[in-house]
Structures are given as C-alpha cells and as structure tokens.
Amino acid sequence: MTSLPAKTEKTLGLVIDLDTCVGCHACAVSCKEWNTGGQSGPLNDLNAYGADVEGVWLNRIHSYEVDAAEGNVGTDMTVHFPRSCLHCADAPCVTVCPTGASLKRAEDGIVLVDDEKCIGCGLCAWACPYGAREMDPVEQVMRKCTLCVDRIYNETLDEIDRIPACVRTCPTSARHFGDLSDPTSDVSKLVEARGGVALMPEQGTKPVNRYLPPRPRHVAQAAPTTVAEDDLQTDGFFGWVDSILSKMGP
Amino acid sequence: MHPAYSIIWFTTLSGAGYGLAAFLGLGLVEMKGLTAFFAYGIASALIGIGLISSTLHLGHPERAWRAFSQWRSSWLSREGVLAVATFIPLSICAIAAIFLERQLPFVGFAITVFAAFTVFATSMIYASLKTIHHWHSWLTSACYLGFATSSGFLVLVAISAPLLEADNVLGIAIFLVLLAWAFKGIWWYRADTMTSSSTPQTALGLPDERHVRRLELPHTGSNYLMKEMGYWVARKHGQKLRMIALAIGLALPILCLLMAATLTGIVAQAVAGLAAIAHFAGIVVERWLFFAQARHAVMLYYGADAA
Numbered sequence: 001m002t003s004l005p006a007k008t009e010k011t012l013g014l015v016i017d018l019d020t021c022v023g024c025h026a027c028a029v030s031c032k033e034w035n036t037g038g039q040s041g042p043l044n045d046l047n048a049y050g051a052d053v054e055g056v057w058l059n060r061i062h063s064y065e066v067d068a069a070e071g072n073v074g075t076d077m078t079v080h081f082p083r084s085c086l087h088c089a090d091a092p093c094v095t096v097c098p099t100g101a102s103l104k105r106a107e108d109g110i111v112l113v114d115d116e117k118c119i120g121c122g123l124c125a126w127a128c129p130y131g132a133r134e135m136d137p138v139e140q141v142m143r144k145c146t147l148c149v150d151r152i153y154n155e156t157l158d159e160i161d162r163i164p165a166c167v168r169t170c171p172t173s174a175r176h177f178g179d180l181s182d183p184t185s186d187v188s189k190l191v192e193a194r195g196g197v198a199l200m201p202e203q204g205t206k207p208v209n210r211y212l213p214p215r216p217r218h219v220a221q222a223a224p225t226t227v228a229e230d231d232l233q234t235d236g237f238f239g240w241v242d243s244i245l246s247k248m249g250p
Numbered sequence: 251m252h253p254a255y256s257i258i259w260f261t262t263l264s265g266a267g268y269g270l271a272a273f274l275g276l277g278l279v280e281m282k283g284l285t286a287f288f289a290y291g292i293a294s295a296l297i298g299i300g301l302i303s304s305t306l307h308l309g310h311p312e313r314a315w316r317a318f319s320q321w322r323s324s325w326l327s328r329e330g331v332l333a334v335a336t337f338i339p340l341s342i343c344a345i346a347a348i349f350l351e352r353q354l355p356f357v358g359f360a361i362t363v364f365a366a367f368t369v370f371a372t373s374m375i376y377a378s379l380k381t382i383h384h385w386h387s388w389l390t391s392a393c394y395l396g397f398a399t400s401s402g403f404l405v406l407v408a409i410s411a412p413l414l415e416a417d418n419v420l421g422i423a424i425f426l427v428l429l430a431w432a433f434k435g436i437w438w439y440r441a442d443t444m445t446s447s448s449t450p451q452t453a454l455g456l457p458d459e460r461h462v463r464r465l466e467l468p469h470t471g472s473n474y475l476m477k478e479m480g481y482w483v484a485r486k487h488g489q490k491l492r493m494i495a496l497a498i499g500l501a502l503p504i505l506c507l508l509m510a511a512t513l514t515g516i517v518a519q520a521v522a523g524l525a526a527i528a529h530f531a532g533i534v535v536e537r538w539l540f541f542a543q544a545r546h547a548v549m550l551y552y553g554a555d556a557a
Contacts, residue, residue, distance in 0.1 A: 052471060052472070053471045054471040054472050055471075062464075063466040066460050066462055067461040081454060095323040096323075096325070096378070098324045098327035099316035099317050099327075100316065100319055118310065119310045119313045119314055120310050121307070122478065123326055125474070125478065127379055129381045130551075131475045131548035135474045135478075137474075140310055141309055198455070200448050202448055211455045213456070
C-alpha cells in the first residue's frame with residue numbers, strides 16, 4: 001500500500017556519527033554480504049570480475065573535503081559520509097509507487113520494497129533525494145536498505161546480533177540503531193546530546209535517520225600554513241651552523 | 251536525467267493522441283464513416299503506441315497491471331487508470347460515428363474531460379517530484395497540456411478538410427502552437443534562472459556554507475544513480491537543441507499553416523500535415539531536453555555544486 005501510515009508505533013532508524021566515521025567501508029561490505037545471502041537473492045553485480053564492474057549497494061560511503069569554517073584557519077576536515085535509506089516519515093518513494101511495492105510499515109516505520117510486486121519503473125529512485133534506491137540490473141526490481149528487518153526480529157540470532165549488519169560491524173561505533181520516537185532511547189539521547197541533523201530538510205521528506213555533525217575542530221596553537229625563510233630558528237647549535245653556512249657560500 | 255526514449259515517445263505520442271481525442275470529443279467537425287474511422291483510428295493508435303512504449307522501460311512489464319492499484323497516492327497509477335478509462339467514451343463515440351454515423355455530444359465531452367485529466371496526470375508524475383526542481387512547477391503541467399492541445403489540434407486540422415477550410419481555424423491552430431511554446435519559454439526561463447534550496451551543505455547536514463569538495467566516490471565504478479540521474483547535456487548543446495526545437499516545432503509549423511491558408515484541397519491538407527509533423531518533431535526534441543537538462547538532488551552527493 002503506498003499511502004503512508006498516519007502514525008507508526010515505533011520509528012526505527014539509524015544515527016550515523018560523521019565525527020567518528022573513518023571511511024573504512026566495513027558497513028557497506030557487511031550490508032552487501034548480509035543482503036546477498038538473504039531471501040531476496042543476491043545484490044547483483046554486473047561484470048563482477050571484468051573491467052567495468054558495477055552493482056547494487058544499499059549503503060555507499062562518500063568522502064569529502066570540507067573547508068574550514070569562517071575565521072577558523074586550519075580546521076579543514078575530511079568527512080566520510082555513509083549514505084543509505086533514511087526511512088523517511090514522509091517518504092516520497094512510497095507515495096509515487098504505482099503498484100504498492102513500496103511501503104512503509106506501520107509497526108516500526110521501516111520502508112521496504114516488495115520485490116514480488118515491483119515493476120522496476122524506477123520512479124521511486126527519481127523521487128528519493130538521497131539516492132537510497134537502486135535498480136538491480138539482473139532482477140530488474142528496486143533494492144534499498146531494509147534496516148535489516150530480517151535481523152532485528154530474528155530469534156535465531158544471538159541478541160547482540162539483532163541489530164542491522166552495518167551497526168554490528170562498525171569498528172569505530174559510528175553507527176547506532178534504535179527507536180527515534182522514544183525520547184528515552186539511546187539513539188534519541190545521542191541525537192539530543194550531539195545535535196543530530198536531518199539531511200536536506202527542505203525536500204520535505206522528514207527523514208528519520210540522523211547524522212551527528214563532525215565536532216568543531218580547533219587548533220591548539222596557530223599553525224602556520226607555510227614556513228617563511230625568515231622564520232627559521234636562529235638560536236642554538238643549529239642556528240650557529242646555519243649562520244656559518246650562510247656566510248660561507250652563495 | 252538520462253532521457254529514456256520509451257518515455258519520450260510515450261509522453262509525446264500519447265499527448266498528441268489525447269489532444270486529438272479531446273477535440274474529436276468536442277465535435278468541432280462532424281465525422282462520419284470512413285473519415286471518422288481514420289480520425290478515431292489515428293487517435294487510438296497514437297495513444298496505444300504511446301502507452302505500449304511506456305511499458306518498454308519497465309523491468310517487469312508482465313506485472314504492469316498492478317500499476318492500476320495505487321491511484322490513491324501515486325500520479326503514475328492515476329495516469330494509468332485515466333488512460334484506460336478514456337478508451338471507454340472514445341470507443342463508444344468511435345463506434346457511433348463510424349458505424350451508426352451519429353455524434354454523441356455528452357459522451358464526446360466525457361472524452362475531452364478524461365483526455366485532459368490523463369495528460370494532466372502524466373505531467374504530475376514529473377511535476378510532483380521535489381528532487382528535480384526544474385520539473386517541480388505548475389508550468390510543467392501547463393507545457394504538457396499545451397503541447398497535447400496544439401499537437402492534437404494540428405493533426406485534426408490536417409486530416410479534416412472541412413475543418414481546415416473553416417474560418418479562423420488556421421488562426422486558432424497558430425495561436426495554440428504559440429501558446430504552448432510560450433509556456434515552454436517561461437518554463438525554460440525559470441529552469442535557467444532559479445536555484446534549488448538543496449545544496450551540497452544541506453545534503454551533508456553542514457550547518458553553514460563551508461565549501462565542500464568531492465574527495466572520493468564511494469566506488470571506482472559507475473552505478474545506477476550516476477547513470478540515471480547523473481546524465482545531463484552540456485549547456486551549449488542544450489541551447490542549440492532548444493533553437494532546433496523552436497525552428498522545427500514553432501517556426502516551421504506556423505509557416506506551413508500560413509501557407510495552407512492560401513491553398514485549397516489536398517495540397518492544403520498536405521501542407522497542414524507537414525505542420526503537424528514538424529510541430530510533433532519539435533516537441534520530441536523539447537521532451538528530450540526536458541529530461542537531459544534536468545538536475546536531480548542526489549547528484550549533490552556525487553560532486554554537483556548545485557541541484
């Protein structure tokens with residue numbers, strides 16, 4: 001059903017910490033492995049061992065260089081940015097779907113693709129500003145992050161593993177999972193403490209996932225960006241050597 | 251956006267078909283027997299080929315019947331329902347005109363209403379997407395409806411000698427062509443000058459306007475998003491194509507229609523037919539640009555400076 005539920009009982013989502021993410025891609029690989037072994041079949045790749053490999057990934061890690069903030073010299077930073085479905089409250093990918101394949105669950109807010117109904121028209125991918133949905137080149141249906149719905153309720157797994165694969169594997173604890181509509185949950189407290197933000201709020205999708213911004217960098221002392229000739233140290237033993245050498249030749 | 255030819259043919263052919271059907275429904279000219287057969291036949295063929303073309307881009311066309319189910323929320327579903335629904339009054343009027351040689355004004359008006367709503371729903375599939383700010387405007391619907399009206403009317407004028415020779419009809423045809431391209435001109439102006447509120451900073455959740463530079467793509471290879479959403483035609487090529495669209499879609503049809511006004515008989519119809527074909531060709535170029543010049547917000551993650 002591609003009408004959105006008026007209210008969801010729980011609002012499950014991820015919180016991703018851009019401050020501690022080191023861009024190792026473990027979460028992307030873990031997601032690919034879990035979903036390739038799952039019931040919807042492999043996340044297909046084309047020309048997997050050839051020259052032009054491409055394939056479906058539900059989680060992709062971008063890396064950016066971000067310039068220093070105004071008046072805060074030397075605080076340029078590298079931001080590693082894991083991008084996957086934000087399970088939006090007002091998901092445009094759900095309402096545009098003509099067949100009912102794209103749905104948002106009322107019990108926990110997870111947005112899923114029913115790949116038995118999907119006709120592969122790709123309109124949901126056009127509707128998503130975050131690029132959460134990709135067409136499987138072999139199966140010709142749309143694929144997206146399932147929030148590991150087949151892990152989180154799976155009683156055959158140890159309790160510690162009943163979280164999304166990407167959260168379980170992150171070596172720097174940059175990914176967190178929980179109910180963001182519950183103000184007492186760990187993720188809600190984390191978002192509150194670190195000022196977690198929604199991405200592209202102007203698109204009106206009301207994303208559920210939150211990104212924790214990189215903590216403001218500061219430099220311990222004013223670090224010179226270039227070393228001028230005149231700044232060379234001119235005292236001590238090496239200063240004496242330098243002055244002898246300067247007098248010696250051109 | 252990668253221009254899918256199946257979608258381009260779908261929107262242009264079905265637009266012309268629904269435009270023609272809408273005018274047939276209004277009963278501007280009495281059509282009977284063989285003439286009616288050609289007229290309704292051409293309308294149905296344009297719509298039918300357009301709709302079939304639209305299924306060609308689907309991954310699973312055998313499940314396309316499911317696309318009628320979500321009309322409560324999806325413009326694509328609504329378009330499917332309306333497209334098929336239009337065939338009901340269209341068939342009734344066709345049978346009445348061809349075999350019974352009767353005009354049915356009320357059923358005919360139903361064709362016009364359904365055809366207009368179908369084209370409107372088609373336009374809303376694109377206009378409802380906030381991710382592509384070029385498309386997200388009432389002007390998109392105005393252009394789709396405008397071109398469906400003008401292309402449909404020109405086909406009708408070309409196939410109906412009595413209509414062609416009636417007073418003011420060629421003037422109306424020229425006016426409709428001008429009106430459609432006027433909407434398109436405003437659409438192009440808006441697309442060229444407006445900026446999206448989505449920026450690389452809002453995409454990454456950065457609090458201020460710090461410059462963002464792409465360091466590394468997530469993968470060394472290409473992917474579906476980059477191929478589908480990352481294609482856009484270079485600005486100077488786009489400008490040339492716009493000129494071509496106007497030359498064959500605006501200037502040439504008007505010249506032909508003016509010429510047709512001075513001619514009679516089959517020669518006039520042939521020249522009017524040329525006007526219809528040229529106008530349609532211009533619309534196809536315009537529709538290609540509609541996709542090829544569109545920018546999608548997701549490309550902000552892939553290094554685009556602006557959406």
